[in-house]
Amino acid sequence: MSEAVETRYSVCTICDIGCQLRTEAVDGKVTRVIAHDNPMLAQNICFKGVTAPEIHNHKDRLRVPLKRVGERGEDRWEEISYEQAMDEIAERLRAVVDKYGPESFAVSTSGWNTQSTHSLDRRFMNLLGSPNWISGVALCAGNTAAVNRLTYGWFPQPDFANTKCIVLFGHNPRKHSWTPIYNAINFARSQGAKVIVLDPRVSDQAETADLHLRLRAGTDAAMCLGWLKVIFDEGLYDKAFVEEYCTGFDALQARVDEYPLERVEAITGVDRKLIAEAARMYATAEGAVIPWTPITDQQVSSTSAIRLHSILRAVTGNLDAPGGESLGGFNPGYIPESELGLHDALPLVQKEKQLGYDDHPAFTYRVAEMLKEPTERVWGYPYADLVMGCQMANPTNVFRAMAHEDPYPVKAFFALGNNALLSYPNQHQILKGMMNQELIVAHELFMTPTAMLADYVLPGDVFSERNHVADSWSWGTRLTLSQKAVEPPAQASSTFQFWRDLAHRFGYGEHFPWQSIEEILDHRLSRSGRSFAEFEAETYMEAPPPNLHKYRNVGFATPSGKVELFSSVLEALGFDPLPYHREGPEVSADYPYRVFTGVREDPFFQTGQRNIESLRARTPSPKIFLHPEDAEREGVQDGDWVRLETEHGTVTAKVSVQASMKEGHLRVPHGWWYPELRGTAELAGAFISSDAVLCSDDDEYLDVEQGIPHFKGFPGRIVKTNAPANMSEMVLQG
Numbered sequence: 164m165s166e167a168v169e170t171r172y173s174v175c176t177i178c179d180i181g182c183q184l185r186t187e188a189v190d191g192k193v194t195r196v197i198a199h200d201n202p203m204l205a206q207n208i209c210f211k212g213v214t215a216p217e218i219h220n221h222k223d224r225l226r227v228p229l230k231r232v233g234e235r236g237e238d239r240w241e242e243i244s245y246e247q248a249m250d251e252i253a254e255r256l257r258a259v260v261d262k263y264g265p266e267s268f269a270v271s272t273s274g275w276n277t278q279s280t281h282s283l284d285r286r287f288m289n290l291l292g293s294p295n296w297i298s299g300v301a302l303c304a305g306n307t308a309a310v311n312r313l314t315y316g317w318f319p320q321p322d323f324a325n326t327k328c329i330v331l332f333g334h335n336p337r338k339h340s341w342t343p344i345y346n347a348i349n350f351a352r353s354q355g356a357k358v359i360v361l362d363p364r365v366s367d368q369a370e371t372a373d374l375h376l377r378l379r380a381g382t383d384a385a386m387c388l389g390w391l392k393v394i395f396d397e398g399l400y401d402k403a404f405v406e407e408y409c410t411g412f413d414a415l416q417a418r419v420d421e422y423p424l425e426r427v428e429a430i431t432g433v434d435r436k437l438i439a440e441a442a443r444m445y446a447t448a449e450g451a452v453i454p455w456t457p458i459t460d461q462q463v464s465s466t467s468a469i470r471l472h473s474i475l476r477a478v479t480g481n482l483d484a485p486g487g488e489s490l491g492g493f494n495p496g497y498i499p500e501s502e503l504g505l506h507d508a509l510p511l512v513q514k515e516k517q518l519g520y521d522d523h524p525a526f527t528y529r530v531a532e533m534l535k536e537p538t539e540r541v542w543g544y545p546y547a548d549l550v551m552g553c554q555m556a557n558p559t560n561v562f563r564a565m566a567h568e569d570p571y572p573v574k575a576f577f578a579l580g581n582n583a584l585l586s587y588p589n590q591h592q593i594l595k596g597m598m599n600q601e602l603i604v605a606h607e608l609f610m611t612p613t614a615m616l617a618d619y620v621l622p623g624d625v626f627s628e629r630n631h632v633a634d635s636w637s638w639g640t641r642l643t644l645s646q647k648a649v650e651p652p653a654q655a656s657s658t659f660q661f662w663r664d665l666a667h668r669f670g671y672g673e674h675f676p677w678q679s680i681e682e683i684l685d686h687r688l689s690r691s692g693r694s695f696a697e698f699e700a701e702t703y704m705e706a707p708p709p710n711l712h713k714y715r716n717v718g719f720a721t722p723s724g725k726v727e728l729f730s731s732v733l734e735a736l737g738f739d740p741l742p743y744h745r746e747g748p749e750v751s752a753d754y755p756y757r758v759f760t761g762v763r764e765d766p767f768f769q770t771g772q773r774n775i776e777s778l779r780a781r782t783p784s785p786k787i788f789l790h791p792e793d794a795e796r797e798g799v800q801d802g803d804w805v806r807l808e809t810e811h812g813t814v815t816a817k818v819s820v821q822a823s824m825k826e827g828h829l830r831v832p833h834g835w836w837y838p839e840l841r842g843t844a845e846l847a848g849a850f851i852s853s854d855a856v857l858c859s860d861d862d863e864y865l866d867v868e869q870g871i872p873h874f875k876g877f878p879g880r881i882v883k884t885n886a887p888a889n890m891s892e893m894v895l896q897g
Contacts, residue, residue: 166189166190167189168187168188168189168194169187169188169189169648170185170186170187170188170648171185171186171188171627171646171647171648172184172185172186172199172644172645172646172699172703173185173186173196173626173627173645173646173648174626174631174633174643174644174645175196175211175212175215175626176625176626177211177212177214177215177218177768177771177772178211178340178341178768179303179304179768180207180341180342180343180344181633181635181643182204182207182208182209182212182342182343183199183201183204183207183643183703183704184196184197184198184199184207184208184212185197185198185199185200186215186627186646186648187648188627188648188649191649191650192220192649193215193216193219193220193627193648193649194216195216196208196212196213196214196215196216196627197213199703201703201704204704206342206343206346207342207343207346208342209338209339209340209342209765210339210765210766210777210778210781211339211765211766211767211768211772211778214772214775214777214778215625215626215627217775217776217777217778218608218625218772218775219625219627219628219649221608221609221774221775223609223610223774223838224608224609224622224652225607225608225609225610225614225620225621225622225623225655226622226652226653226654226655227242227243227622227652227654228242228243228244228245228247228248228619228620228621228622228654229241229242229243229619229620230242230243230248230251230618230619231617231618231619235597235598235603235616235618236598236615236616236845236846238610238615238841238842240620244654245621245654245656248619248621249661249664249665249668250668251619252602252604252619252665253665253668253669255575255601255602255618256268256575256602256665257669258601259574259575259601259602260291260292260575262574263571263572263574264292264571265291265292265293265513266292266293266294266295266513266516266517266571266573267293267571267572267573267574267575268288268291268293268295268573268574268575268576268577269293269295269296269297269518269556269561269564269565269573269575269576269577270284270288270293270295270296270297270576270577270578270579271297271298271299271558271561271576271577271578271579271581271583271586272284272296272298272577272578272579272580272581272658273298273299273300273579273580273581273769279624279629279631279657279658279659279680280579280658280659280662281500281503281659281683281687282500282501282503282504282548283503283658283659283662283663283666283675284296284579284658284662285500285503285504285505285506285548285554286503286504286505286508286662286666286674286675287662287665287666287669287671287675288509289504289505289506289508289509290505290508290666290669290671290674291669292509292510292513293513294509294513294514294516294517294518294520294528294554294556295517295518295556295561295564295573296554296555296556297555297556297557297558297561298551298552298555298581299581299586299587299769300550300551300552300555301526301552301555301557301558301587301869301871302457302460302461302558302587302761302871302872302874303457303460303461304455304457304460304550304552305526305549305550305551305552305553305555306460306465306469306525306526306552306869306871307455307459307460307469307550307552308549308550308552308553308638309525309526309530309549309552309553309555309869310465310466310469310470310473310525310526310868310869311469311473312530312534312538312547312549312553312720312721313470313525313530313721313727313730313732313733314470314473314474314477314721314726314727314728314730315473315477315482315490315714315719315720315721315726315727316490316534316537316538316541316542316719316720316721317490317491317492317542317547317549317720318549318550318638319476319482319483319488319489319490319491320488320489320491320638320639321452321453321454321487321488322450322452322485322486322487322488322489322709323344323347323348323350323351323452324347324350324351324354325450325485325486326351326356326448326450326451326452326486326487327355327356327357327448327449327450327451327486328356328357328358328359328444328445328448328450328451328452329348329351329356329357329358329359329451329452329454330358330359330361330445330451330452330453330454331358331359331360331361331362331368331372331454331456332361332362332383332453332456332458332459332468332472333361333362333363333366333383333456333457333458333459333875334368334454334455334456334457334458335362335366335367335368335369336348336368337367337765339765339766340763340765344454348368352371357373357374357444357448358371358372358373358374359372359373359374359375359376359441359444359445360372360374360375360376361375361376361378361383361386361441362375362376362377362378362458363377363378363379363380363759363824363825363828364377364788364821364823364824364825364828364830365377365822365823365824366823373444374437374440374441374444376431376433376437376438376441377432377433377825378431378432378433379430379431379432379757379825379876380757380759380825380828380875380876381462381463381464381746381747381757381873381875381876382430382431382432382744382876383458383459383462383464383468383471384462384464384467384468384471384742384743384744384745385422385426385427385430385431385464385744386427386431386433386438387468387471387472387474387475387742388418388419388421388422388427388471388742388743388744389422389424389427389428389431389435389438389442390438390441390442390445390446390475391415391419391422391442391471391474391475391478392419392420392422392423392424392427392442393424393438393439393442393443393446394442394446394475394478394479395416395419397443399442399443399446399447399479400446400478400479400480401478401479401480404477404478404480404482405477405478408477408714408719408725408726409477409478409725409726409727409728410723410725410726410727410728410729410731411727411728411729411730411740411741412478412728414728414729414740414741415474415728415729415741415742418741418742418743422744424438424439430744445475445479446479448486449486450481450484450485450486450487451479451481451486451487452481452486452487452488453472453475453476453488457761458875459472460871461761461871461872461873461874461875462747462866462873462874462875462876463745463746463747463863463864463865463866463873464743464744464745464866465866465869465871466525466738466742466866466867466868466869467742467743467744467745468742470730470742471742474726474728474742476488477726477728478728482726483711483712483713483714484711484712485711489709489711490713490714491637491638491639491640491709492541492542492543492640492713493542493543493544493547493637493640494634494637494640494641494642494707495690495691496642496688496690496691496693497632497634497642497687497688497690497691498686498687498688498689498690499544499548499634499637500548500551500636500637501544501546501547501548501549501637502544502546503687504546504548504554505674506528506531506545506546506548506554507545507546509528511532514528514529514532515528515529516571517529517556518556518557518560518561518563518564518570518573519555519556519557519559519560519561519870520556522557522560522870523557523559523560523865523866523867523868523869523870523871524736524868525868525869525870526552526553526554526555526557526869527554527555527556527557528554529736530553530732530736531546531553531554533722533732533735534547534720534721534722534732536722537719537720537721537722537724538720540717540718540720540724541717541718541719541720542720547637547720548636548637549636549637549638550635550636550637550638551636557869557870558587559587559588559589559860559865559870559872560870561573561596562587562589562592562593562596563592563596564596565593565595565596565597565599565600566592566593566595566596566599568599573596573600574599574600574601574602575600575601575602575603576596576597576600576602576603576604577603577604577605577606578603578604578605578606578607578613578614578617579605579606579607579623579658579661580606580607580608580623580658581613582611582612582613582614582769582770582771582834582836583597583613584597584611584612584613584616584846584849584855585612585613585770585834585836585849585853585855586769586770586834586855587855588855588858588859588860588864588872588874589811589855589858589859589860589872590812590849590850590853590855590856591812591856592860593855594616597613597616598616602618603616603617603618603619604617604618604619604620604621605617605619605620605621606620606621606622606623606656606658606661607620607621607622607623608622608623608625609774609838610838610841610847611770611836611847612836612846612847612849615841615846615847616846621655621656621661622652622654622655622656623655623656623657623658624651624655624656624657625651626645627647627648627649628647628648628649628650628651628655628657629645629647629651629657629659629680630645630646630647630680630681630684630695630699631644631645631680631684632644632645632684632687632688632695632698633645640706640707641704641705641706641707642698642704642705642706643703643704643705644698644699644702644703644704646699657680659677659680659683660680662675663675663677681695681696684698728741729741733868736868738867738868747864747873747875747876747877748863748864748873748877748878749878750827750878751878753880754808754809754810754878754879754880755827755878755880756789756793756827756828756829756878756879756880756881757827757828757829757876757877757878757879758807758809758828758829758831758857758858758876758877758878758879759828759829759830759831759874759875759876760831760833760854760857760858760874760875761831761833761854761874761875762830762831762832762833763832763833764782764832764833765781765782766778766779766781766782767782767834769833769834770833770834770835770836771834773835773836773837773838774838774839784816784817784890785814785816785817785831785832785835785852786816786817786818786819786832787805787807787816787817787818787819787829787830787831787881788819788820788821788823788824788829788830789818789819789820789821789824789828789829789830789881790820790821790822790824790825790826790827790828791820791821791822792826793824793826793827793829794818794820797881797883798883799818799820799881799883800818800820801818801819801820802817802818803817803818803883804816804817804818804883804884804885804886804887805817805818805881805882805883805884806881806882806884807829807831807857807879807880807881808879808880808881808882809857809858809859809877809878809879809880810859810878811856811857811858811859812856812857812858813856813857814831814835814851814852814853814854814856814857815851815852815884815886815887816831816832816835816852818881828876829879829881831854831857832854833854834853834854834855835851835852835853835854836848836849836851836852836853837851837852837890840889843889844888844889848887848889851887854874857877857879858872858873858874858877859872859877860872864877
């Protein structure tokens with residue numbers, strides 16, 4: 164007699180897109196992850212999601228808390244109980260805080276992987292007095308959200324269902340990467356939408372685009388200024404909206420006039436006629452969208468490029484409009500993480516100590532304080548933590564303080580669901596900073612290079628082992644159900660439990676009254692008069708219809724109450740209030756290529772899944788893409804091993820000769836390490852192929868307003884070499 168299969172709805176957290184799936188379990192063990200039973204949602208499944216049982220049941224999954232017994236990074240451990248681990252962590256953290264102050268405590272986390280935090284990490288840190296919370300969203304989506312707020316006070320979502328034009332700045336959604344966006348683009352195409360792709364490569368999306376602009380890497384801001392030049396000169400903007408709801412148009416127009424198309428052509432390498440054609444196609448469409456892209460998040464002109472995307476939306480009438488991009492606000496029936504974080508509990512004197520507050524303030528508390536009043540006026544609460552990207556410290560400043568104790572020591576570092584060593588620029592500095600800590604705690608599923616450097620490693624849970632109601636971190640207003648299918652390992656903890664239990668040990672119990680995830684979900688749903696049990700009995704998804712043109716009644720959540728084409732916030736901070744193009748570091752005879760890092764490979768998300776056999780078999784080794792003419796010039800062939808060298812670092816990988824590459828550019832994948840080399844190479848090969856070693860975080864490589872690095876087009880070279888020692892057979896042959 165076969166055992167009964169139990170099926171639950173799930174929101175997958177293997178990547179950041181949050182697809183709605185179903186999890187099947189037999190006898191308390193996850194056996195399959197399958198498509199949703201809603202026909203529309205059923206399209207949103209990729210091979211990462213399907214392999215969830217391999218991840219959840221993996222033989223190397225951490226199941227018992229570990230305490231370091233060797234030297235830091237030596238990877239020697241003893242098993243201890245969860246209670247002992249939490250007692251010792253609390254005692255040692257208190258000692259650090261008592262000696263150096265609460266600001267000496269920093270946390271790096273990833274909400275994608277640890278969706279059950281409910282902002283209790285921020286809540287604990289704010290009660291303790293530490294402003295130094297960082298996340299990978301500082302380089303990806305979170306910083307976009309924060310910078311969008313400078314223009315119109317929120318982060319919009321595209322209306323793919325009704326749009327007639329989609330503009331992809333380097334973003335390349337595919338069947339197995341950002342799958343729902345890939346499907347949404349295909350649906351929009353079927354309804355007659357045009358697609359414009361701006362990408363040095365002939366990407367998957369570029370192959371079928373209506374227009375493909377092969378711009379030079381890192382020149383997105385210049386391209387946008389060129390588009391605005393066409394739109395303004397030809398009167399293609401929404402004059403009525405600009406006149407009534409925007410400020411700073413004349414100043415912006417004067418700045419745009421500094422970028423005639425011949426100059427933009429020279430900067431971007433794209434023919435001016437094609438630039439003009441694309442600008443007209445976007446501006447004249449009956450609804451157009453510029454979806455979020457990780458590419459503009461990671462350039463020396465990132466703040467300007469992101470602002471230019473928001474300005475293009477506004478001046479063409481595509482902001483909070485049908486077929487354009489909507490400003491959702493908080494879901495009125497669900498308490499947002501913005502409130503749960505207790506940002507008002509952190510004293511101003513501690514906010515001012517936040518690393519990055521003075522020199523790179525765009526997503527720090529400094530800007531959050533300037534936007535408090537308009538945010539509360541429009542959205543009902545003074546702190547909007549959109550996509551977890553607001554009120555953050557600057558990662559580079561944090562790791563500098565960890566390594567060099569400047570401007571003050573950071574001596575305790577927690578990494579939850581975040582392989583921090585490989586997730587930010589200047590990996591060598593991150594290692595130095597971690598080696599200088601008095602306490603490191605990792606909360607993880609597997610022994611990552613970051614976890615190998617910890618004093619305590621606590622095993623985490625996975626999405627099939629917890630209940631949740633996902634709200635896309637306030638990016639939209641949709642609520643989606645994720646149900647527990649099986650129990651986690653006995654000594655594993657959710658991030659909710661970790662922060663709750665740590666808070667009780669610090670005497671903050673009254674601020675952490677919830678005994679379980681279900682209780683905090685009941686609390687968050689209380690505004691709609693429902694419990695979690697009632698929500699899951701009623702629905703698997705709740706999506707309120709968009710309430711468009713809200714600004715007509717409440718204005719925008721900016722100091723002026725209008726769309727700020729000329730940013731009063733940036734002006735008050737001493738930055739250029741108008742967008743601009745800034746050149747990144749130039750190539751030279753010694754370093755003739757523009758290195759384009761951070762590109763994701765379909766089988767993996769960030770630094771994860773290199774230990775999942777079926778996924779690793781799809782991409783056994785990292786590959787550096789280059790154009791055939793560049794390969795011939797360098798004397799390398801497909802499959803050769805090469806060193807990619809910059810002035811800052813070196814990676815080793817295989818060559819993949821690709822006609823789709825733009826000449827003079829090198830594409831490097833993100834997040835490579837080698838779990839199979841644990842015990843035979845330093846930190847499981849974390850410094851062999853990781854793109855985080857290549858890019859400097861010196862000032863010339865940083866966007867000035869945010870302090871984020873230039874990953875898209877810095878100088879490099881390649882040299883033919885041999886395969887690294889200790890490589891597995893699969894890697895050598897793959």
